[in-house]
Amino acid sequence: MQIIAESLVKNVITPRPVDSYKGTYGRVMLIGGFEHYHGAIILASKAAVYGGSGLVTVVTAPQAIVPINTQLPEAMVLSYQDNYQALLASQDVIVIGPGLGTSTTALTILQAVLAQITPQQSLVLDGSALTLLASEHLTLPTTRITVLTPHQMEWQRISGIKIADQTPAANQAVTDQLKAVVIVKKHHSELYTPHAPAQKILVGGPYQATGGMGDTLAGLVGCFLGQFNATPTSVAAALYLHSAIADTLAPTHYVVLPSQISEHLPAAMARLTMQTSSNGLA
Ligand SMILES: NC(=O)C1=CN([C@@H]2O[C@H](COP(=O)(O)OP(=O)(O)OC[C@H]3O[C@@H](n4cnc5c(N)ncnc54)[C@H](O)[C@@H]3O)[C@@H](O)[C@H]2O)[C@@H](O)CC1
Numbered sequence: 352m353q354i355i356a357e358s359l360v361k362n363v364i365t366p367r368p369v370d371s372y373k374g375t376y377g378r379v380m381l382i383g384g385f386e387h388y389h390g391a392i393i394l395a396s397k398a399a400v401y402g403g404s405g406l407v408t409v410v411t412a413p414q415a416i417v418p419i420n421t422q423l424p425e426a427m428v429l430s431y432q433d434n435y436q437a438l439l440a441s442q443d444v445i446v447i448g449p450g451l452g453t454s455t456t457a458l459t460i461l462q463a464v465l466a467q468i469t470p471q472q473s474l475v476l477d478g479s480a481l482t483l484l485a486s487e488h489l490t491l492p493t494t495r496i497t498v499l500t501p502h503q504m505e506w507q508r509i510s511g512i513k514i515a516d517q518t519p520a521a522n523q524a525v526t527d528q529l530k531a532v533v534i535v536k537k538h539h540s541e542l543y544t545p546h547a548p549a550q551k552i553l554v555g556g557p558y559q560a561t562g563g564m565g566d567t568l569a570g571l572v573g574c575f576l577g578q579f580n581a582t583p584t585s586v587a588a589a590l591y592l593h594s595a596i597a598d599t600l601a602p603t604h605y606v607v608l609p610s611q612i613s614e615h616l617p618a619a620m621a622r623l624t625m626q627t628s629s630n631g632l633a
């Protein structure tokens with residue numbers, strides 16, 4: 352299996368052109384944060400904002416609007432009861448699932464997004480969206496790129512492959528059928544692309560085993576698809592950077608918090624665009 356290295360990330364995260372504006376760096380809509388999961392969409396959106404997305408819009412439960420605005424004033428926030436569908440068409444990327452829950456409201460929103468997304472837009476499905484995808488046997492739409500970010504149990508639900516049987520060959524076969532890019536999240540997460548070699552990271556560790564870590568990754572993947580090329584290579588860069596920052600913090604942090612990873616993104620990305628040798632990414 353190919354190893355995702357820092358050199359790949361340096362090819363993706365390039366210096367920003369002077370002649371640019373926020374529209375250059377991607378419009379990302381993140382949908383989730385229902386029930387008792389408001390934190391999940393805050394963490395996903397924080398990764399998108401701190402990772403450099405030009406414009407971040409959050410669609411969530413009415414009660415989550417004030418907490419999100421307070422924590423993340425850079426993001427626009429609206430209720431799912433508002434006409435978010437009108438904004439959907441102008442987005443480069445839709446990230447749906449962190450803290451979405453599995454209610455009938457959640458299912459209705461997910462079905463609407465799957466029906467409305469166009470072949471020019473990118474889609475990231477995480478958390479509850481993956482659980483609903485499996486339980487409701489939903490069909491993936493035609494998009495520019497669709498990325499699924501399941502942990503091993505979510506992947507079991509989608510693929511039907513039991514965790515113990517999730518071998519690279521079995522995972523690749525289902526990825527080929529799905530025609531979507533898949534990150535199977537675990538220690539040394541794996542990245543599967545249809546009909547292409549599988550890749551994995553050798554960065555990251557158990558200091559990342561805390562709630563919200565995957566929500567943060569989903570936001571960063573969406574961010575990179577909107578800001579850089581909408582390709583599996585940009586997904587690989589997000590996957591690597593998320594855990595490489597954790598590695599840099601780990602010697603002084605017994606547990607690395609998801610929000611800390613986001614807060615270190617701007618410095619880590621600046622360092623990666625410089626030619627000098629670095630002493631870590633955080
Ligand atoms: N602060 C928040 O608001 C948080 C909200 N979250 C949201 O909670 C919803 C449910 O997601 P959960 O993943 O908690 O629940 P799930 O029920 O989808 O998955 C958890 C189950 O999977 C099993 N499992 C097996 N292998 C695993 C692996 N490698 N990693 C993780 N679990 C594994 C666990 O033992 C557990 O039984 C999602 O929408 C998610 O985004 C979580 O991200 C936690 C933080």
Ligand SMILES: Nc1ncnc2c1ncn2[C@@H]1O[C@H](COP(=O)(O)OP(=O)(O)O)[C@@H](O)[C@H]1O
Nearest residue numbers: 502536537538555556557560562563564565566
């Ligand atoms: N032991 C570990 N080593 C490396 N990475 C880990 C480890 N435990 C968890 N992670 C990472 O943390 C994230 C967990 O994702 P997920 O279970 O979806 O979290 P959540 O839904 O709570 O946000 C994944 O990116 C996973 O690779």
Ligand SMILES: [Mg+2]
Nearest residue numbers: 478502565566
């Ligand atoms: Mg998750």
